[in-house]
Structures are given as C-alpha cells and as structure tokens.
Amino acid sequence: MTDPKLAKTAEAEAIERAKQGDEAAFEVLYNLHKRRVYSLCLRMVSNPAQAEDLAQEAFLQLFRKVGTFRGESAFSTWLHRMTVNVVLMNLRKKGLPVVSLEETIETDEESPKKELGGPDLKLAGSLDRLQLQRAIEKLPPGYKTIFVLHDVEGFEHNEIATMVGCSIGNSKSQLHKARLKLRDYLKFMRAEKAEKQ
C-alpha cells in the first residue's frame, strides 16, 4: 500500500508540472483519481458511456483550472466537488429529478415490513458488492443521488443540501428511504438466489 505522505508529495509535484503543460503530469493526476471520479459518475447515471463522458468533462474542467490551484485544500476534494457539480448539472439538464420531492416517511407501521415469505433473510456479515451495485442502480434518481453522495462518497448532509439545493432534513429523509429501499432490493435478490439454488 502506498504511503499516503509519498502519494501526496507525488501529487503535489504532478500538479506543479501540470501547470507547466507536462502531459505526463496530467496523466499522473488522472490515474490517481480516475476510479473515484468514474465510479461516482457511473453510480449517479448508471450508464457506462455517459459516465465516461461526465468523467472526461470533470477532468477537463479541473485541468483547465489547474493553474489557479494553490494547494489550500486537497486536490482530491476540489476534483470531487467538481465531479459532483458536473453530474448534477447533467441530471438537471435532462430534466431528471436530482432530489425526490417527498418530504415525509410513507410507512407508519409498528414493525418493519416482511415483504418476503419463507426463511428469514437477514442481511448480515458482508454484502455481495455486485448485488449492492445493482440495487443502487435500481433506486429512483432522487434517492440514488443522496445515497451515492452520502454513503458512497462520504459527503455530509449540509454539503449535500448545498449542492443539490434541498434542506438538511430532506437530505436525511431521502437517505433513510434510499437505505430502506436498498434493504428491500437486497433481500429480494437473496431470496431469488436462494430459490435458484
């Protein structure tokens, strides 16, 4: 595993060389962050080709401004925010809801629902990542945005509220509903798999 301090030094050097127009330096920066950027785009739009276009645009916008980067914040933070903005703008342009308009929790039960009959399909231990990715893809766009930004990318609710233009309460509510839906999807997938086996 790369020493984080060494990685930071390499990144700082690459930034300085990129300011001078060094192609190799740009490529270093791209390789350092391409997985994170692309993964975020893919999770938000669920279409690999479109995700690649968005990742390309995010890197281009960042590289155009690399001359003004002064190192006051982490380069990755800068890139991260820029990627989110590119994706959100793309969603808005397409008229897709960035955040669900629902404000209140729908369910009003005494205990959690058990949609599936048969054996108890508790989620425990670790989850099948492929199943989790598929489940995330199935989420409605508004839930998906909040879930990806918070649970996958690690943004706080106040940051999400600013980026997507909703209230902190709405962000928390959407996140909870997204998790509940994912729980349902994952249990269903497990049940399907169990039946096949």
Add this chain to the structure above:
Amino acid sequence: MESMQHTAIVGLVVVACLASAATAETRREYRYPVGPKASVTVDTEYGSISVKPGTTREVVVVALIHSDKAKIDISQEGNRLEFESHLLPGADEQTGRVDYEVTVPPDTTLNLHSSNGPISAERIQADVAVEGATAPVEIRSVGHGHVHVKTMKGTITLSDVRSAHVEITSISGDVHLNSVSGPLVQVNSGSGRIYYDGDFGSGGDYNFSTHTGDIEALIASGASADFTAHSMQGHVQSDVPLKPKENNRFPVEVGRSFFGTVGKAASEVILKSFSGKIRLKQR
C-alpha cells in the same frame, strides 16, 4: 428576369450559408432553476453581457459564441452559478467573443466581467458588481444592495439607483449618475468626468473625487445637502445659493472652493478634484 431574380436569391442564400459556416457562430441556451437570493457570475474576456429580470425562479442564459475559438465553462453549486468563457489558442477579440443575454430572478446577486463589453444590468434588487476594462457599463433601476463598478476607461452610467451603497472607480472613463441616491455614493475617477443629476437624497454620504476630470452636479430643487467642494488647481463654482457654514475643513479660496448647505443639510456631499473644474448647478 424571373430566373435572374431566382438565381440572385439562391446566390444570396448560398453566400449567407457559407458566411455563417465560416464564422461558425453558435447560439446556446441554458436554464437553471434557483432558490431565493441566488448568485450569478458571468466572466468573458470579449463580449457583451446584458442582464434583465425574469418572472420565474429560473436563470436563463443565452450565449452567442462567435467562433470555435471560444468555449464556455459552467458550474453550479446550489444557488450559485458561474459562466466563464475561455479562449483557445489563436483567438482574438472577434473570434474569442461570446455575448451573453441573462435573465434572472430580481433578487439575484450579479458579478459581471468583460474586457470590452458593453455590460448592462437593469431592475435588479440585489448586489451588482461589474468590472470592465474598456467596456461601457450601464446600470438602471437597481437598488437595495451594493453596486460596485470598476473600469479602466469604459464609460459608466447609473440611472435610477436608489437606497444603494455605490462605489465606482474609473481611471479615465466618464461617470454619469442620474437619480442615484443611497447611504453611500462614492466615485473615484482619474481623468474621467463625473456628471451628477439628482437630489443627493437619502441622507447619505456622497464623495466624488477626480485627478484632472471635471465634476458637474445638477441638483433638483428641494435637495437637502451640506456641500464641500475644493479643487487644488481647477476652477470651482456654485450657481446654487448656499447657506454659509461656520466650520470649514480648510480656508475658503474663492474660485478654488465653496462650502454651504441647502435645505436641512441632510446629506453630506464632498466634491474634490486635483486639477479638474467643479460646478454646482440647479435644475
């Protein structure tokens, strides 16, 4: 005859198509919903910027990109939108030009920059900051916020700007203030002339200063202000009868300074020039 006319029309159409293909002008429209008190920044090296208020909570930007030597970067973070033109190698003032027509909710804060402009904004009730090098700037019917304008030599015209904190700096551009009033109206000019036509109202502080530019103020009847005017080397004259003041900041030099009040002296007006002329007139 008819066939000749027909040929001529076809020829004109072909030429027009070729011309537009050669310039490769592109018109792009962008729409963004925003919440209250949004902020819009438009930054273009070359091109005009015109901002007007709309009736919906939407920012609409129509950009005319004059050639493929210019591109637009857009970023949005919540309620903050930024449009920035950037130029490709080989671009010049013509090919690098991007003109913007912007419609915003009236409570939108504006930051506008263009080297050659022109730049205009009207009927906005929020802060407006404008910077242009040679760009003429016109701001109309704006109020209840800060209005900051800076130019090198672009002419600056403010009309019907009320209850605003106004700060203007121009090195050689003329400054025209028509019905401008507020808690602070400050103009710092070099060789540009300052023209004021209004009532110096709102009980504010008005401070006009030039190097060699002349200052001319036309006041409405009913104005209420305390005037101090001084030019170190230029001629100073008041056509308005002023009530004398007891305490002056410096000794009276006839032809170089005048002091006095009109009405109840609600506002303070300081007009000073290094070597420009100063004249106070009554409308």
Add this chain to the structure above:
Amino acid sequence: MTCSEVQRVLPEMMDGAPNNELQAHLEKCPACSDLVAELELISIEAHQLVESNEPSPRVWLAIAAELRSEGLIRDPEAKPGRPVLVPTERRRWNAWWLVPVAAALLVAASYVGMRKPATQIAEKPAVVAPANAPDLAAQSNQQKPAPQVAETKRPVPIDRSLDEPSVSAPVQVVSTEDRQFLDDVGQRSPRMKAEFESQLRAVNSYIRDAEAYLKQNPGDEDARQHVMAAYEQKAMLYQMALNHIQ
C-alpha cells in the same frame, strides 16, 4: 419508545449522536435492532464501492487530445509561441507577485495618508499652472485667490514632461514592478498592453501630482486623500491585470 416512534426518528438518529431511548428500545426489540443493523451494514458496504470501477482507456485519450487542442499540454522542446491570445499561457505565467504588489500599493497609500500632519497647518501653495496644460493655466490666471487668503504659498513645480510622452516615445516606467507588470500583460495580449500602458501612465501621473503636492504641504488633508485615491486606482489596475492574465 415504540417501534413506530423508532421509524419516525431513525432518519435523524441513524448517523447522529447516540440516543439513550432509542438504544434502550433496540436492546429489547429484535426487529428494530435488525433493521438498524442492516441499514448500517448497507451504509458501510456502500462506502467500499467508492473506487470500484475503472473507465476505459478512451477517456484519457479524449482528455489528452482536448488538452492538446487547448494548448494546455505542450511539448517540452517546443519554444512557447507568442500567439495574439494564448489563454493557456495564463497557466504558465505566475503573476501572483502582482497580489502583494497591489497590497503594497494600498499599504503605501495608507501610510502616506496616515502620516501625522504638521502641528501647524502649512500655508497653501501658489497655483502654478503646469507647462503643457493651457486650459488650466488660463483659468488659474483668471481666478486668482482673494487677497484675504493666506499670502505666503509655496509653489509646487509639477513637471509634466514625463506624463504625456509622445506616441512613439517609450512609456516612462517608474518602477521595476510597473515594467514587469506591462511585460506580463504584453505576453498575454499586445493589444491590452497598450491599453494598460496608457492607463498606467495616467495613474502614475496622478500619484506624482498628489505626492508632490503633499510633500510641499504635509498638513493638507485633501492632498493626502488624493494620494490615497491615486494609489487605489493603481491597485485596481494591477488587480485587473491579474484577472486578465489568469
């Protein structure tokens, strides 16, 4: 706390500070406890997905091609060209020295402006019309100061010979910073250099006039304010150049 109350507060409580009431209910209610555990598991596992996908090689190729076309990538052996406008040149010009210079100008102006006046207000200088400003000279001759104003005035010889050079003459650059400022602007755009040069000339003229006057009349408040105003204009010019270069 009931299960439905748990459902209601979970969105707020899940990632927040521990809540004793909620904790007590979870210890007694397996269904709610399982729910919370599963939601937490989803959250933890989701974070592992953060770098799980890799874009195809075409993405970098497209980025590199675009950077080249915009001039952001250049060959190390190639001499930097001097196109009319090279917006990407801004990435290579480190003009941040302009920031402290602009700040220094304002500090200098403040220092000059805040120097204590002489204990007695100095007498006003005589009005000396500049050599090449006939309008002002004509007016000053017509409007001589009234006799009751203090008679003794120190003349302020203002040498304007450096202010308005002929079109072909080089600008009178008064400092290294001004020269570097114009060179940097010129690299970015020769047309704007001429404009900045002209404005710099005007601003320097203002500074010289105001400082000369203040030097002769240290107690003159107006002169002090003119010095401040002149330096503010110069700082604005530097800031505009900085914005232009970047």
